[in-house]
Every structure is written in structure tokens, then in C-alpha cells.
Amino acid sequence: MRSGDDQTGRTGADLLVDSLVRHGVDVVFGFPGDTGVALYDALSRRQTDLRHVLARDERHAAYMADGYSRTRRHLGVCEAASGAGAVYLASGLGEAFASGIPVLAVTTDNNHRSRGTLALSEIDQLALFSAVTKWRCAVESTADIPRAVGEAVTAALSGRPGPVALILAENLLEETADVPVPEGSATVPAHRGSAAAPDVATAAAMLASAERPAVVAGGGIHLSGAWPNLTDLAEHLALPVATSIHGKGAIAETHDLALGVSGGNGARTYANAYLAQADAVLFVGTRANSTDTAGFTAPPRAGVRVAHIDIDVDRAGRNYPGAISLVGDAATVLDQLRAAAPRLGDEIRAARVAALRQDRRLWAEQDARPSPDPGPDLLRPRDVVRALHRAFGPATWVVADAGTPTPYLASYWEAPGDGWRVVIPRGHGPMGFAISAAIGVSIGHPGERVLCLTTEGSVAMGLGDWETAGRLDLPITFVVLDNTSMGWIKMIQHLYLDGRYFGVDPGRIDPVLLAAGMGLPGGRATHLDQFDLLVKESASRSGPSVIHARVPEHMDSPPPVAAWQAALSGASTERPIH
Structure with missing residues (x-):
């Protein structure tokens, strides 16, 4: 007993x-x-x-x-x-x-x-x-x-x-x-409800008849465990699939039908462009808010037919008036749609796949063009993310803070379609989240490597748990992307307040020294080869370690944020709203 x-x-x-x-x-x-x-x-x-x-x-x-x-x-x-x-x-x-x-x-x-x-x-x-x-x-x-x-x-x-x-x-x-203690379950989801059959039939017909259909998937896919169900439906109807940041990895991002992350933060340009011209869109387990849809332009609210799967009746279709509301568990409703829709013909499927491959190729070619030197001892965040992906592989658990890590992970880290492997807090976007959340991920997956991308600002808020990671000897690699400022807010001041910077330049901190004070080994990378070496050393350790990389400020090396790119090109002068 x-x-x-x-x-x-x-x-x-x-x-x-x-x-x-x-x-x-x-x-x-x-x-x-x-x-x-x-x-x-x-x-x-x-x-x-x-x-x-x-x-x-x-x-x-x-x-x-x-x-x-x-x-x-x-x-x-x-x-x-x-x-x-x-x-x-x-x-x-x-x-x-x-x-x-x-x-x-x-x-x-x-x-x-x-x-x-x-x-x-x-x-x-x-x-x-x-x-x-x-x-x-x-x-x-x-x-x-x-x-x-x-x-x-x-x-x-x-x-x-x-x-x-x-x-x-x-x-x-x-x-x-003196009372009994009943048993229960702590597994998500607790119940797998189905959507109303007439609504499913209407949505299935909408997707099957569309010339330019798409899916936008959010975190609800992960909570439902609906990754294979989404992939099955996408392949059945040749549906290009984009995701919110929360939905990243809902489908393997190397899949022929994957558009990657869409919306206002970290989208590849072709993802938003495709959604902007879509004639039918299925939202699955996403809020479909302004950030997730690039200010309701990808897809637009007018001229596109929309269906929305959500477990919450009050959220299904809320942001797209006239949408077909499919209230139920994501995996269950996706299976309902697949059963209700005829399989698409091979000729149309081949044409859509070929078009997406061309979009990805053109994006990669443009992205590969030489970039300005970031400056002495500075690393480009894009290069850091790609180096980490090469070293650890796509199946690594990744936890990131708001700010610099978010758009670069969204755009450049290609996740497999088998879990919520890239955790970025996009509910409220709190700073100081990632260090502690990475510990929770590590506890939940004993012995598996966890990668934590944070910033010097978030380290200042959450560094105490570096001691926790060390005390528990958790295999976490903490990477600090340091632009020595409140970079996100400073970029907003740069673009929309004529560069009137205020309250965004605190004093510099030393993450390596702070890590040493918590008992963690650490190193500072001033060029990419040195970063690669520190990553290799980190992967060989059983416990945690810290890598510090200074990166440019956003105005000197703008991240893939749709509104900022539009402002820099002169296409828009209006500050986006959430």
C-alpha cells in the first residue's frame, strides 16, 4: 500500500x-x-x-x-x-x-x-x-x-x-x-466532440470546389493531437497548409503542401501572398486574430469563403463574419471533413504542389542573397537559428521568448508535424517565459535535448531558474540573443515615432557571468564558427549550458515582420494593431 x-x-x-x-x-x-x-x-x-x-x-x-x-x-x-x-x-x-x-x-x-x-x-x-x-x-x-x-x-x-x-x-x-478519493484522467483532450453533419457537408463542398483553397492551423491541432488527421485531409484535397506561430509544426514544414507560418510575425512572404488570394480557407484551432492573419489580409475578410473548426462555440468564426462554424475536437472534425469530401484529382494536386515548390524556391533564392555585414562581433539571428537546426535537428524541443527569437524561428526553423515542438508564447507574449517553460518541457520529456532561445531582456526577468536547470542537471541549451536594447519597442519607435527612442536602452548585462553565478557553464560567440563549436560542446553535456550571441538591433537588420517590412519599403506608414 x-x-x-x-x-x-x-x-x-x-x-x-x-x-x-x-x-x-x-x-x-x-x-x-x-x-x-x-x-x-x-x-x-x-x-x-x-x-x-x-x-x-x-x-x-x-x-x-x-x-x-x-x-x-x-x-x-x-x-x-x-x-x-x-x-x-x-x-x-x-x-x-x-x-x-x-x-x-x-x-x-x-x-x-x-x-x-x-x-x-x-x-x-x-x-x-x-x-x-x-x-x-x-x-x-x-x-x-x-x-x-x-x-x-x-x-x-x-x-x-x-x-x-x-x-x-x-x-x-x-x-x-474520512472521505473517498475518486480516480480521474489528466489527459488532453477530455472529450472528442464532432461537428454538426450539415455544416461539415457544406464546408467539405466548399473546400472541394475551391480553385485556391488553404488551411490555417493553430495550437488547437497540437492540443487535440490532430497532426495525422490534418495531413490526411490536406493530402486528400491537396490543401496548402499555413499555421499560426502556435500551430507551427501542425504539419511537417518540409511537406509539399506546407506554407509554413503565416500572419504578421515571421511569415515567409509566399505564405501571406497565397492566403491573400485564397478563395476558400479552413481555420483549425486558431483565434484567426489580426496578428495571425497579417491584419486580416491573409486571408481578407471579404471575397473568401471561410470555415472555422474550434472546440469553443464562441470562437468558431468570430473574426470572419459569415464563416461556417464547425464546433468540435480538431482531430474528429478533420476526419469528418475527409469522409465528406471526394478525393481531389491528381492533375490539380500536381499543379498545386508544383506552384508551391516554385514559391519556396524563389523565396530561398531571394533569402540567399548576400546580407550586409552585421558589424564586429555580431551574429545574424537567421544564421544562429539555422546553425542550431543543423546541430540539433528538427525533432528537438524548442522554447523561445517573445522578441528577437520569435520571427526568426517562425521563418527559418522547419518543424516536423508530430507535436508542439516549437513553443513560443503568443497568447500574451510575456518576456521571461522561455527559461522556466523550457524546464517544464524538459521535465515532461526526460533525457531529451531542449533548446531555449531567449534574449538579454528576458534573462533579466527569468534567470533565477538557470539555477533550477543546473540543480536538476537538465539537458537544456540556453541561447541568449542580445541586442542590448528593448529591441521590439525600439523598432516601433524607429518606424512610427521618427526614431524618438525613450525607455528602451537599459544597461548591458553579461549572461555568461550570470550563468556562472548559477553554476552553469557558458561561452560567448563572436563569429559563427565559434558559435558552432559552443553548440557542439553544449550537445555533448548531460546538463545545461549557456551560449551568448550578440545580434544587431532590428533597425540595422530588420526581422521578417510583415508590417515592418511594409513600412521600410514605403508600402505602409500605419502602425499595425493587435
Whole structure:
């Protein structure tokens, strides 16, 4: 019998831990506080069943749970104590909430006896978590803990997944109750609903009759595990497939029908150009917002027929009026469409594949033209991404921060179509996400190499967890792309405020020295050959290491951001909106 399986008179902390275990949870990311000491005592007794990963702060624990959940399709769990701990945890849940990632946040709260006394760390946690969770509950009795855990897990995984919060006063963890602990599942998705048959038939006919059809796939493909289903439909109807950044890798990006990432950030020019001229588009598991569609130009809102698969009835077709709403699980509905549509003829298929090959060839030729020298000791981000792809291969888990890494990974890293292998936070785009999220990915995939691309600005926000990676000896290669400024904002000031720079030039930091202070080996690359050597050394280590590469500022080497390229060419002077 495992410790804690006795069904009589157990503490609330033991009931909580046992409830998590019986729902298939195998890891909790957290940071201790005084209201949670009973929980930590219970965790210490169940280490063979439930692993606790100590983060350096609560926000980072949430990012770890997010990365773990995205890439494993298994509920991520994080925990924090009352007051500031809960506030920090809430700030880390915003990205998961916007991106539809299932995370269970467990927080402890002040003792019921101190309610309303202005106690240290008192805060209304239900109000605090209301903006970043889809469900939340303050448990009122120890006997209710197992039921509340089951409801929380169901809420996190049902419908459009998302974070939930379970709040337990410290006295509930110490009191005892004699209640059963039911079992459950923590796997995503919880239910595979199908779309209405008449809507499926209409959408299938739309795609089959189109002269220039396309698919735009988002993160919903990954959460559903619908990669083979998407590829099957694409091949059945010869549908070119683009993805959002979240959807990157929904189909193998080397596939004959793959357009790569589309939208406003990191798209190859031919992807947006194709979508701008499409006559029928199927959105799958994507918000289809302004960023994902290059300001609603790829595809446009007028003159194109649209169908939209989404698990959430309120999101399907929201941004494209008149769209056919296909509400259901991505894998299930894609299979419905394939069954409802006749297979396309070989002649049309060959013509579409040939056209896409020509588009890719022309893009590659243009991209291969000589670029200006970036300057002394500076590396081009494009060259860095390609060097990493050569060294580690497409199947590597990649986690990146907002800013410089995002457009270059979107455009130049070709992912296989078998998982959410390229994790970039595009729900809210938080800085300081990647270091901690990479740890969550590494915990979820033991022994597999994880590549983390971050920036000096994000390092300043998240470097504490370099110590965590070192303490756990995780095989993570951290690459810091350093342009010594708040480069994204500075580029906006450059393009749209006539170069009036303000508040975007903090002092320089030294990532290699900071890494050494956390116990990680590191090196600085001033040219590409040196970078390649450092990458090779990193790959040979069992644990983490840091590579620092200085890169040009965006105004000196503009990244593939559609609106910025339009502004630089004079085609547009209007600042894009999200």
C-alpha cells in the first residue's frame, strides 16, 4: 500500500496529494510559503508518486506547468502560497489562459480564523484569479477537497482547455476527514466532440470546389493531437497548409503542401501572398486574430469563403463574419471533413504542389542573397537559428521568448508535424517565459535535448531558474540573443515615432557571468564558427549550458515582420494593431 492510501482520518494535505495522484498527475511545480507547509509535508511522503519541482518563484512555476502541459498534452500543475505568492502565480497564468493551455493552480490561503483581520498576506484570491482562469474555487471544508480536485481537473480539460485555480485555507490542509478519493484522467483532450453533419457537408463542398483553397492551423491541432488527421485531409484535397506561430509544426514544414507560418510575425512572404488570394480557407484551432492573419489580409475578410473548426462555440468564426462554424475536437472534425469530401484529382494536386515548390524556391533564392555585414562581433539571428537546426535537428524541443527569437524561428526553423515542438508564447507574449517553460518541457520529456532561445531582456526577468536547470542537471541549451536594447519597442519607435527612442536602452548585462553565478557553464560567440563549436560542446553535456550571441538591433537588420517590412519599403506608414 502506498503512503497516504489509508482511507480514514487523513489530513486535507494528504487528501489533496492523493487526489492529484489518482487523477494521473505526476509532477507539481511550485515555491513554498508558510501557509503551505502542511502540503509540503504531504508531498515529502509521496515522492515516489508525485514529483515536486522547486522553482525560483511562483510565476516561473506557472510557466513550467505551461511548457509541460503544451508538449505532453497532460495537465500541468503548479502551486503557491497566500499573498504575494498567489499574485506572482496569477501573473504566470495569463499566457496559459490566452493560449488555452490546461494548468491547475493550487494555492494555499490564510487560516479561516484570520479572515477579515487584515492579516499578513490576506488577499481575495477568487477576485485575483478571475482574469486568468476559466474556473476557480475556494474550498470550504476538508471533506470537499477530493470533489473539488475532480471538478478542477474536469474544468481545465473540458471544452477549450485553460487554467483553473483551487484555493485551500491552511487549516483545511491540517484538519482531517474520512472521505473517498475518486480516480480521474489528466489527459488532453477530455472529450472528442464532432461537428454538426450539415455544416461539415457544406464546408467539405466548399473546400472541394475551391480553385485556391488553404488551411490555417493553430495550437488547437497540437492540443487535440490532430497532426495525422490534418495531413490526411490536406493530402486528400491537396490543401496548402499555413499555421499560426502556435500551430507551427501542425504539419511537417518540409511537406509539399506546407506554407509554413503565416500572419504578421515571421511569415515567409509566399505564405501571406497565397492566403491573400485564397478563395476558400479552413481555420483549425486558431483565434484567426489580426496578428495571425497579417491584419486580416491573409486571408481578407471579404471575397473568401471561410470555415472555422474550434472546440469553443464562441470562437468558431468570430473574426470572419459569415464563416461556417464547425464546433468540435480538431482531430474528429478533420476526419469528418475527409469522409465528406471526394478525393481531389491528381492533375490539380500536381499543379498545386508544383506552384508551391516554385514559391519556396524563389523565396530561398531571394533569402540567399548576400546580407550586409552585421558589424564586429555580431551574429545574424537567421544564421544562429539555422546553425542550431543543423546541430540539433528538427525533432528537438524548442522554447523561445517573445522578441528577437520569435520571427526568426517562425521563418527559418522547419518543424516536423508530430507535436508542439516549437513553443513560443503568443497568447500574451510575456518576456521571461522561455527559461522556466523550457524546464517544464524538459521535465515532461526526460533525457531529451531542449533548446531555449531567449534574449538579454528576458534573462533579466527569468534567470533565477538557470539555477533550477543546473540543480536538476537538465539537458537544456540556453541561447541568449542580445541586442542590448528593448529591441521590439525600439523598432516601433524607429518606424512610427521618427526614431524618438525613450525607455528602451537599459544597461548591458553579461549572461555568461550570470550563468556562472548559477553554476552553469557558458561561452560567448563572436563569429559563427565559434558559435558552432559552443553548440557542439553544449550537445555533448548531460546538463545545461549557456551560449551568448550578440545580434544587431532590428533597425540595422530588420526581422521578417510583415508590417515592418511594409513600412521600410514605403508600402505602409500605419502602425499595425493587435
